[in-house]
Amino acid sequence: MSEKKGFIAEVKSETGVNVNRCYQCGKCSAGCALNESMDYPPSVVMRMLQTNSAENVSKVLRSQAIWLCVSCQNCLTRCPMQVDIPQLMDYLRVQALAKKTVNKKSKKIVAFHRAFLDSIKYTGRLYEVGLVAGYKARTFDLLQDLNVAPRMLIKGKLPLLPEMVKGKKQLKKFFR
Numbered sequence: 001m002s003e004k005k006g007f008i009a010e011v012k013s014e015t016g017v018n019v020n021r022c023y024q025c026g027k028c029s030a031g032c033a034l035n036e037s038m039d040y041p042p043s044v045v046m047r048m049l050q051t052n053s054a055e056n057v058s059k060v061l062r063s064q065a066i067w068l069c070v071s072c073q074n075c076l077t078r079c080p081m082q083v084d085i086p087q088l089m090d091y092l093r094v095q096a097l098a099k100k101t102v103n104k105k106s107k108k109i110v111a112f113h114r115a116f117l118d119s120i121k122y123t124g125r126l127y128e129v130g131l132v133a134g135y136k137a138r139t140f141d142l143l144q145d146l147n148v149a150p151r152m153l154i155k156g157k158l159p160l161l162p163e164m165v166k167g168k169k170q171l172k173k174f175f176r
C-alpha cells in the first residue's frame with residue numbers, strides 16, 4: 001500500500017468505490033441487521049477508512065465487521081450517496097486474507113467462506129456435501145448439525161455427487 005496515496009486510492013482503483021463520498025449520515029448502520037454484532041458498524045468503517053491512516057486501515061482489516069457483513073445490499077439501497085459498501089466489504093475481506101489479518105473470532109466464518117468458494121471454483125455451483133466437508137475439515141467441528149444430514153439425504157436435499165457446469169474455462173478465468 002502506498003502510504004501517501006493510501007488505502008482510499010487503492011480501494012477506488014480496485015473496486016470503483018469512492019470512500020470519500022460518504023458524508024456520515026449513518027443510514028447504512030441504521031439499516032444493517034448485523035450492526036449490533038459488529039465491532040465497527042458500516043458507517044464507522046467508512047469513517048475509519050476516510051482518515052486514510054495506516055493504523056485505522058489495520059484496525060478495519062482486523063475487525064469482525066468485515067466478516068459479519070452478509071452482502072445483503074441493504075446499506076447500498078439506503079445510502080444517499082450510493083456508496084457500495086458490500087463491494088467494499090468484499091475487498092476488505094480479500095485484503096484481510098492476503099495480509100493474514102483475519103480476526104480470530106471470525107475463523108469459522110472464514111472457513112465457511114473458503115469452503116463455499118472452493119465449491120464454486122471446482123464445480124461452478126454450490127455442492128452442499130463438498131461445502132460441509134470443506135467447512136468441517138477446516139474447523140474440526142465434526143459433530144455440528146450431524147443429526148440433520150440423514151434427514152436431508154432421505155429427502156434428496158443432499159446430492160452425493162456434484163453437478164458440474166459446462167463453462168469450465170470461463171470459471172477458471174473468473175477465479176483468476
Ligand code: SF4
Pocket residue numbers: 021022023024025026027028029042043046075078079080081082083085
Ligand atoms: S449511508 Fe452512505 S453516506 Fe451515509 S454513512 Fe453510510 S456510506 Fe456514508
Ligand code: SF4
Pocket residue numbers: 028031032033034035042068069070071072073074075076085086089
Ligand atoms: S451489506 Fe453488509 S454492511 Fe451492508 S447492510 Fe448488509 S450486512 Fe450490513
